[in-house]
Amino acid sequence: MPWTRRHLLTLEELSLDEIDQIHKTAAAFKRTLKRSVKKVPALRGKTIVNLFLEPSTRTRMAFDMAAKRLSADVICLDGSKSSTTKGESLRDTGETIQALQADIIVLRHSAPGSPLYLSKLLNIPVINAGDGAHEHPTQGLLDTFTMRERLGSLKGRKVVILGDILFSRVARSNLHALRKLGANVTVVGPSTLVPEHFKAFGATVSHDLRSALADAEVVMLLRIQHERQSKGMFPSLGEYTSLFGLNNTRASWLDPKAIIMHPGPINRGVEIDSDLADGSRSVILDQVTNGIAVRMAVLYLCSGGQPEFVTVNS
Ligand code: CP
Numbered sequence: 001m002p003w004t005r006r007h008l009l010t011l012e013e014l015s016l017d018e019i020d021q022i023h024k025t026a027a028a029f030k031r032t033l034k035r036s037v038k039k040v041p042a043l044r045g046k047t048i049v050n051l052f053l054e055p056s057t058r059t060r061m062a063f064d065m066a067a068k069r070l071s072a073d074v075i076c077l078d079g080s081k082s083s084t085t086k087g088e089s090l091r092d093t094g095e096t097i098q099a100l101q102a103d104i105i106v107l108r109h110s111a112p113g114s115p116l117y118l119s120k121l122l123n124i125p126v127i128n129a130g131d132g133a134h135e136h137p138t139q140g141l142l143d144t145f146t147m148r149e150r151l152g153s154l155k156g157r158k159v160v161i162l163g164d165i166l167f168s169r170v171a172r173s174n175l176h177a178l179r180k181l182g183a184n185v186t187v188v189g190p191s192t193l194v195p196e197h198f199k200a201f202g203a204t205v206s207h208d209l210r211s212a213l214a215d216a217e218v219v220m221l222l223r224i225q226h227e228r229q230s231k232g233m234f235p236s237l238g239e240y241t242s243l244f245g246l247n248n249t250r251a252s253w254l255d256p257k258a259i260i261m262h263p264g265p266i267n268r269g270v271e272i273d274s275d276l277a278d279g280s281r282s283v284i285l286d287q288v289t290n291g292i293a294v295r296m297a298v299l300y301l302c303s304g305g306q307p308e309f310v311t312v313n314s
Helices: 016-032 058-069 090-099 114-121 137-151 169-180 196-201 209-213 237-244 284-302
Strands: 047-052 073-078 104-109 126-131 158-162 184-188 204-206 218-221 259-261
Touching: 016 137, 016 169, 016 284, 047 058, 047 090, 058 073, 058 104, 058 126, 058 137, 058 284, 090 104, 090 114, 104 114, 114 126, 126 137, 126 284, 137 169, 137 218, 137 259, 137 284, 158 169, 158 209, 169 184, 169 196, 184 196, 184 209, 196 204, 204 209, 259 284
Parallel strands: 047 073, 047 104, 104 126, 158 184, 158 218, 184 204, 218 259
Antiparallel strands: none
8 A cells, every 4th residue: 555644643543554654664764774874865855844842852853863864954943942932823833834845844732633733724744743642653653663673563462551641642642553553452550540441442451560560571661741730640759659660579570571661751760660771671762763763754654755665775
């Protein structure tokens, strides 16, 4: 099937075939990252604007790096330095960027649905780099890419997502992708942060850490998203850590070959012990590196590229 999608807004709307096409294209681009000359000419002459109206380290830098590896010109605009601080609307900012002849907008915004809104107003592709607690599609793509690299097929694999599921766009995007890839997903954490309605994503909902972690082949930790919580969802961070933080004892309940993942930013000593984050089972920095290849694939495909035309001379 040819790639036809211009925007990347959610993983909910992607088919399994589209996820496969992105992962296949990312695998080809990943080979270029190991060369001494890392650039390919795929987007030469195009201009990509990274419009980040919420803080970011890895997503913004990975999109920046991905665009440069594709030979595109990149402009990064941070919320604190943009005219949104003077009251300019997202619509006017987007139309201004389009009038400045940008070819793609990568948008991070605190409002769920803002990339969809912009995609309906503009004629250029819009890529969602995280919209509130709704979705973070490139994170879900790089996470599942990393799992497939390590485990092969995800069909029937036990994947556990542990932590603040309620406010997590990363959890939602992973849930959509993992369901399509055939994984058995358990979401676990305090009942205030892991409500029963996540069963609608095809996941098992658990508040019992030991049974959730037992024999899991992947555990993904999530940060507590204080910035999205209007009231305390548990008594204290110390209590959260004592009940749900991943430490060596709890990691021993996992499958012996299990991988430990985290989308970042990490709060060491809260959701994960520092030695586990740095240990041999952690793939946290592999996730970051894979984020470049996956975002190269997304920018390339949404610009009209086709997976079969990715030629990478190694
Ligand atoms: N995982 C993630 O989205 O990290 P940043 O907020 O640093 O981009």
